[in-house]
Amino acid sequence: MSIVEVRELTKIYGTGETAVTALDHVSLSVEAGEFVAVMGPSGCGKSTLLNLIGGLDTPTSGAVLIDGTDISGMKDDDLTMLRRRRIGFVFQFFNLIPVLDATENAALPLTLDGKGGEASARALDWLGKVGLADRARNRPDQLSGGQQQRVAMARALVTDPALVLADEPTGNLDSHSAEEISQLLRQASDEWGRAIVMVTHDPKVAMHAQRIVLMRDGAIVDDVKVGGKGGQTAIRAAMEKAGLL
Amino acid sequence: MRVSLKLAWRYLWGRKLRTALTTLAVVLGVAVLFGMNSILPTFLATFQKSLLTSSGKVDLSVSSESGDTFTSAVLATVGSVAGIDVASPSLHRNAALPANKFDVGQVSVAGIDPASAMKLHDYTVVQGRFLQSRDANVVVIPKDLATQLKVKIGSDLTLPSSVGTTRFRVVGLLNAPNVPGVQEIYVPLSAAQTLFADGSNISLIEASYRAGVDRAQIESVVQRKLGYAYRLGALDSGSTIYSSLQVAQYAMSVFGIFALVMGGFIILNTFRTVVSERRHDIGMLRAIGASRGVILGMFLVESVIQGVLGTALGMMLGGGFAIWLLKAMAPLYESLLRVSIGGIIFTPDNFISAAALGVGITIASALLPALSASRITPMEALRPAVGEGAQEANGRGAAIGVAIVLLSIAALLSGNARVVGLGAFTFLVGMVFLAPAAIAPVTDWVAGVFTPLFRGEGTLARSNVTRNPGRAAATVSAIMISLAIVLATLGLVVSIFAAFLGYLDKSLGADFVVIPQSLILSGGNVGARPKLLNDMRHTPGVGVVTSLRVGVAKRDGHALNVVGIDPNTYLHVATFEWTQGGSDAAVAQLAQGRYAVVNGVFAGQNQLKPGDALKLETPQGIKTYRISGVGNDYLNAKLATVYISHENLAKDFNQTVDLLFLGNAVPGADKVRVQASLGKIFAQYPAFKLYSTSEWRTSQTTIFDSTIGLFYGLVIALALPSLLALINTLAISVLARTREIGMLRAVGATQKQIRRMVMAESLILASIGTIFGVVAGIWLGYGLTTVTSTFAYPMAYAFPTASIVLVAITGMLFGVLAAVIPSRQATKMDVVAALHYE
Numbered sequence A: 001m002s003i004v005e006v007r008e009l010t011k012i013y014g015t016g017e018t019a020v021t022a023l024d025h026v027s028l029s030v031e032a033g034e035f036v037a038v039m040g041p042s043g044c045g046k047s048t049l050l051n052l053i054g055g056l057d058t059p060t061s062g063a064v065l066i067d068g069t070d071i072s073g074m075k076d077d078d079l080t081m082l083r084r085r086r087i088g089f090v091f092q093f094f095n096l097i098p099v100l101d102a103t104e105n106a107a108l109p110l111t112l113d114g115k116g117g118e119a120s121a122r123a124l125d126w127l128g129k130v131g132l133a134d135r136a137r138n139r140p141d142q143l144s145g146g147q148q149q150r151v152a153m154a155r156a157l158v159t160d161p162a163l164v165l166a167d168e169p170t171g172n173l174d175s176h177s178a179e180e181i182s183q184l185l186r187q188a189s190d191e192w193g194r195a196i197v198m199v200t201h202d203p204k205v206a207m208h209a210q211r212i213v214l215m216r217d218g219a220i221v222d223d224v225k226v227g228g229k230g231g232q233t234a235i236r237a238a239m240e241k242a243g244l245l
Numbered sequence B: 001m002r003v004s005l006k007l008a009w010r011y012l013w014g015r016k017l018r019t020a021l022t023t024l025a026v027v028l029g030v031a032v033l034f035g036m037n038s039i040l041p042t043f044l045a046t047f048q049k050s051l052l053t054s055s056g057k058v059d060l061s062v063s064s065e066s067g068d069t070f071t072s073a074v075l076a077t078v079g080s081v082a083g084i085d086v087a088s089p090s091l092h093r094n095a096a097l098p099a100n101k102f103d104v105g106q107v108s109v110a111g112i113d114p115a116s117a118m119k120l121h122d123y124t125v126v127q128g129r130f131l132q133s134r135d136a137n138v139v140v141i142p143k144d145l146a147t148q149l150k151v152k153i154g155s156d157l158t159l160p161s162s163v164g165t166t167r168f169r170v171v172g173l174l175n176a177p178n179v180p181g182v183q184e185i186y187v188p189l190s191a192a193q194t195l196f197a198d199g200s201n202i203s204l205i206e207a208s209y210r211a212g213v214d215r216a217q218i219e220s221v222v223q224r225k226l227g228y229a230y231r232l233g234a235l236d237s238g239s240t241i242y243s244s245l246q247v248a249q250y251a252m253s254v255f256g257i258f259a260l261v262m263g264g265f266i267i268l269n270t271f272r273t274v275v276s277e278r279r280h281d282i283g284m285l286r287a288i289g290a291s292r293g294v295i296l297g298m299f300l301v302e303s304v305i306q307g308v309l310g311t312a313l314g315m316m317l318g319g320g321f322a323i324w325l326l327k328a329m330a331p332l333y334e335s336l337l338r339v340s341i342g343g344i345i346f347t348p349d350n351f352i353s354a355a356a357l358g359v360g361i362t363i364a365s366a367l368l369p370a371l372s373a374s375r376i377t378p379m380e381a382l383r384p385a386v387g388e389g390a391q392e393a394n395g396r397g398a399a400i401g402v403a404i405v406l407l408s409i410a411a412l413l414s415g416n417a418r419v420v421g422l423g424a425f426t427f428l429v430g431m432v433f434l435a436p437a438a439i440a441p442v443t444d445w446v447a448g449v450f451t452p453l454f455r456g457e458g459t460l461a462r463s464n465v466t467r468n469p470g471r472a473a474a475t476v477s478a479i480m481i482s483l484a485i486v487l488a489t490l491g492l493v494v495s496i497f498a499a500f501l502g503y504l505d506k507s508l509g510a511d512f513v514v515i516p517q518s519l520i521l522s523g524g525n526v527g528a529r530p531k532l533l534n535d536m537r538h539t540p541g542v543g544v545v546t547s548l549r550v551g552v553a554k555r556d557g558h559a560l561n562v563v564g565i566d567p568n569t570y571l572h573v574a575t576f577e578w579t580q581g582g583s584d585a586a587v588a589q590l591a592q593g594r595y596a597v598v599n600g601v602f603a604g605q606n607q608l609k610p611g612d613a614l615k616l617e618t619p620q621g622i623k624t625y626r627i628s629g630v631g632n633d634y635l636n637a638k639l640a641t642v643y644i645s646h647e648n649l650a651k652d653f654n655q656t657v658d659l660l661f662l663g664n665a666v667p668g669a670d671k672v673r674v675q676a677s678l679g680k681i682f683a684q685y686p687a688f689k690l691y692s693t694s695e696w697r698t699s700q701t702t703i704f705d706s707t708i709g710l711f712y713g714l715v716i717a718l719a720l721p722s723l724l725a726l727i728n729t730l731a732i733s734v735l736a737r738t739r740e741i742g743m744l745r746a747v748g749a750t751q752k753q754i755r756r757m758v759m760a761e762s763l764i765l766a767s768i769g770t771i772f773g774v775v776a777g778i779w780l781g782y783g784l785t786t787v788t789s790t791f792a793y794p795m796a797y798a799f800p801t802a803s804i805v806l807v808a809i810t811g812m813l814f815g816v817l818a819a820v821i822p823s824r825q826a827t828k829m830d831v832v833a834a835l836h837y838e
């Protein structure tokens, strides 16, 4: 069964003359352990799609199924629980709580869930896995941008969620750090079996994914597998079609 | 809850500067509230004391109707009435001092019974001792008089007596209030009786009541036992002291409410900033699965900790400030009002209300913005914005603001005092709503003035102000509210002042006035027979002279001042300020039967208008008067007063003695010589004091000036914390822009430029706040004046030009001062660290 099942999803912001159709009848499914990159020009609806999948926003019409459960009609409390336990988030900015140290930030979803006892150990474990064991007690302002994003990765993975959503996680990083984060995401999918949906502008980052979904004007225009024979050319053609090249 | 606790603690501890600033806001808010409420009872007690030192705890005074002395047997009669606690006899006479020895011509000798008198009066002995029961020829005199007479403890004071002269030894000096007129000195009653060869007679009995008695009942019993040859003076709701105290209490509670509003606003304002700064963090927490409860819990914990801590510190600061203020002002009061300010009064009520309000307001201030922050979707909160993007002012808030302002304008035009007063407050509220939308246009206008001074930095500052209208509006509102309150208070005080001097000028067209030594207790004054008035009229150079008489009526169980005037002569030397369409014809009408002019206080309290019937309880039974006009005069402006003709006062109140004279010199006469001739007549009437009107005006002005000093003290107490609040707000706004300031520094802005930018922003904010504050302050002042005018002192609104200039200068000064710390904070910033901030 798909971990994410999106059906005819539509999101319209505003009403009347100023209404903006951010998503227009989008359908998509993501399998467990799959690493999907979503690409497209700015304003095409990538973040909107991700936010709807993550239960951060409610659709105008259509359905989002996570693990077979329709979340489009869920109440705020249920959505909160869903995000806390089943989904991990990585954002471009404002990822960490500035007054908490790396371990505490990474442990936050567990702490929020009342699992204070094991939280610290599990967070430290994950910080080790993302390569930050030696910075466990540093606060965000003592970490580089790349290190901060790795703490965010540890936090996204600490609850062992089936799904990780990342909205331009490398958008604010230098190319070296971007490469590290990309590899971590790949590892999360390959080694730890998480499904990853990542929005990115960067083709180099996107190439770490197994599959690239291309969007334009609120709709999916192409969906290609990475790797395999002629993969590169297929991707180039798809990007051109989406207006990215 | 555990997570909330942890997060709260970490935010408090991790953001020490911010925590300090927020707690400081609570400290200031509570300090204002607690400080004011500590000062108020003390001031009130002082005020009370300064008014009561002359009358003490006297509930009832008895003197003879004729003003002559009477037998001391009356004392036993009065003392035997049930409900009377202490009755104290005394003999009062004026004595001339030998002109060759002293500069002071006259003193008033009070022969008293020390034991009982001390139960009724506060005699503050500053040196030596007070009279004792077995004393013979000793005297206690006011300290000032001693200085004037150049006598000290142990000196002799020689007084003229029935046997030539008698020597009294000075044993004590008193700190007595400076009442214009002849000073009073105290000797034992028996010594005074011998001095004036008055057998065992006395001239006054003062008495106090037991707690909880029926005052009206006792008065009627005493009056019945003594008959109408004796005059009773009672401290009732109609008396000057009582009404002055009510006015003071009213003014004090207005200050208290202001303190609460300001304190609450400072705290709310700060928390709004804190919550909006943490918007992104809240969004992120919500995204990764924090419930609304967790967010609210976090702010709850933070606000409880800061509320408790800030309240405790605020009480200490406010209490300390109150003590300091009273200490600093004590010498002023002692020299001006001749009262010593008592120790500060910390009432349990004050502790409880400050604690409850401090913690309560802090929690509410944190939870209200936190609640709305927890409602925004995580997505909205997370919307990336590298810096602080330009924000649109909330259109709905502006619409509400416009509606409220329109309502308050309607209230202003309504003419009803309560509605006007309420409208003035609503205007302030409306401006707070309107401020965010008004920021952009007003800033453009104000910045036009500053930009030439600050060049490029001015432009930056202008955009800093306008791009976050919410925060700018909060800062502007804080300045507006505090300045408006200060200006309104000054406006009210100036109006009171102007009104009284205005009444004085208008209602005393006379060239000279003759007043009894003490105007305070009308009932206890000694009157004059018609011969005096006749003598005055026949003095060469004297033109029209009119006399005032006083009686006491009852209405609904309360004493009411009834003033008798001569309808034929009164208007030649005095005037009424007519209201409700009255005219001078109302005075002429007094001669045509039972007609009465009532003053504004009385008409206002009883909803009376010309033509209405007025039933008065008189010694002759209930009599119905018809109101011929509503008008105010200076002497009785503070008191509910009814004016009737001498003829009616004699008929219904058995009152024929003159208490007060107003007179004019014949045109062209030498006023100095006229006054000298009149002076000769009054040498035989020591109970009266002759003043030229200008002398009297001066003595009244002095009293007012010192009273106003008291109000300035309170205004200072209100203004200082608001400066600190502005600093707080600016500092927080610099903190919120840390990263951006770092960026500016990184691209080459010098420290000086950053400083100028912060300074320009501060000045723009302060200017807008000052402009708003002046407008709102004028309005609020007008509202307060209208309310006060209707319910306390009748007066017109005086436009406080000087106060406006003062407030405008203060506002700009605040702008400069407030920028000092935040601009240093901004320039000292480590560029790299700043760029990493958040």
Ligand SMILES: Nc1ncnc2c1ncn2[C@@H]1O[C@H](COP(=O)(O)OP(=O)(O)O)[C@@H](O)[C@H]1O
Pocket: A013, A014, A020, A021, A022, A040, A041, A042, A043, A044, A045, A046, A047, A048, A049
């Ligand atoms: N809260 C919102 N209100 C109105 N329009 C919005 C809102 N959020 C996004 N949009 C619009 O929806 C469209 C898609 O936005 P978004 O999903 O953020 O694009 P992307 O992430 O692909 O750059 C854009 O046109 C954007 O302006």
Ligand SMILES: [Mg+2]
Pocket: A046, A047, A048
């Ligand atoms: Mg986006």
